[in-house]
Amino acid sequence: MRFLRYPGGKSKLIDYLDDYLPNSKYIKGNYIEPFLGGGSVFLYIQPSKSILSDMNKELIDLYKGIRNCPHKVxxxxxxxxxxxxxxxxxxxxxxxxxxxxxxxxxxxxxxxxxxxxxxxxxxxxxxxxxxxxxxxxxxxxxxxxxxxxRILKNAKFHVADFNKILDNVKDGDFIFFDPPYKPGEKELIESHYAYSRFTYDDQVRLSKRIKQISKLHKIRWVMTNSNHTDICKLYKGFKIKKLMKGTGKKIGIHTKESQEVIITNI
Ligand SMILES: C[S@@+](CC[C@H](N)C(=O)[O-])C[C@H]1O[C@@H](n2cnc3c(N)ncnc32)[C@H](O)[C@@H]1O
The missing domain is CATH 1.10.1020.10 (Adenine-specific Methyltransferase, Domain 2)
Known part of the structure; x- marks a missing residue:
């Protein structure tokens, strides 16, 4: 299911991501998504327990409103x-x-x-x-x-920076990260995002925190990010798979033109 039109939405990449995404019954802890946006991966997995967050308050209120009162909305x-x-x-x-x-x-x-x-x-x-x-x-x-x-029934929502949400991480959790891509890319130049100026320093901050929680906890995580050397360097030692952007069919092709990567500790 897809209900929002969202800049940077991952619905077109679901076919690529599928190999890395767990079935909801294999997530022992929480499903955590700190950059929720249109939530296409959450809606694809439909986990039974989740922590969903974004800096965009209007967006989170939209989810809460639908969860609590779908008929009235x-x-x-x-x-x-x-x-x-x-x-x-x-x-x-x-x-x-x-x-x-x-x-x-x-x-x-x-x-x-x-x-x-x-x-x-x-x-x-x-x-x-x-x-x-x-x-x-x-x-x-x-x-x-x-x-x-119905799908959102057990979801816990937050309006927060990703760093705060990651304080909730425990063993057994699965986290999907989809930060706004590298500054300078189309989405950011056109300032589609209300609450984000996600700078390179934010990308560094994110990678440091991911390394920290990966050491502290038995967790699995998957990220989509820009295929840019500066970004990939931040995740040395993790699996990085280059993807064709949004082609929908040519799964996992390694190419110089590839603009997006999946990064994971799985
Ligand atoms: C690429 S979009 C996520 C798209 C989503 N995966 C989908 O499929 O629709 C990135 C999201 O991160 C949010 N965001 C920006 N800066 C953030 C921050 N520092 N902490 C948490 N969320 C942030 C934006 O509001 C935006 O909704």
């Missing part, structure tokens, strides 16, 4: 009128003091109808992406939200 989402005028009215109206069900429905609506599923905010914090159309709005159905609510 659907009712509000489907009541928003169609068209450009309605889009700008809903986008620019006050929403912070509204209930979480409204905020979740609004975020889902903006995500499904904005231009290319971008997630960009102006300096004053307001969602600033223009209207994209209704074509992708009704791809999501009422029963999808009910199903999502």
């Amino acid at each position: 659907w009712e509000i989402f489907s009541s928003f009128p169609e068209g450009k005028e309605a889009y700008y009215l809903i986008r620019d109206s006050e929403y912070l003091n509204k209930p979480i069900t409204y905020r979740a429905a609004r975020t889902l609506y903006l995500n499904r109808t904005c231009f290319k599923g971008m997630w960009r905010h102006s300096p004053n914090g307001n969602f600033s992406v223009g209207y994209g159309g209704e074509e992708r709005r009704w791809v999501v159905t009422h029963s999808d939200l009910v199903e999502l609510s």
Whole structure:
């Protein structure tokens, strides 16, 4: 299942990742995802116990709203009128003091109808992406939200930097890391991410913390990252597999053009 359009979403890489992802019944501890985004890997595995986190509060409120009240979120989402005028009215109206069900429905609506599923905010914090159309709005159905609510039932949510979430790690956990890619790449230049300026220093910080928890605990982890020498150097000693970006079919081909890597301790 896929319910969000998310920049850097991993749904197209699931075929490649599949070899590295455990079946949910083989995850003894928690499934942890510190850079949740659209959650395509979480939704693919559907683990029974999970810790899901992102710096993007609107995103986490969307998950929480759907988990707690899928029917109400659907009712509000489907009541928003169609068209450009309605889009700008809903986008620019006050929403912070509204209930979480409204905020979740609004975020889902903006995500499904904005231009290319971008997630960009102006300096004053307001969602600033223009209207994209209704074509992708009704791809999501009422029963999808009910199903999502069921899948999210035992999930624990956090809005936090990855470092804080990794304080929760215990033996037996499986962690999937999908940090925003190297600065300078398209996603970051176009500033799709609301809460991220994930710099090279953040990548260094992340690699150090992963090395630390890998020594301290019996855990398995998988990461997707940019196939850039500066990134790969940070994970010397771990398995690094180069991938063709988003081709969907040519699994595991090693090529100079490869732009993404899977890094893992499995
Ligand atoms: C590449 S996206 C994840 C995409 C996701 N795997 C999917 O399939 O849709 C990276 C996410 O990391 C979040 N993020 C950025 N900086 C972060 C930080 N320091 N700690 C935790 N999350 C962060 C962004 O808000 C964004 O949602």
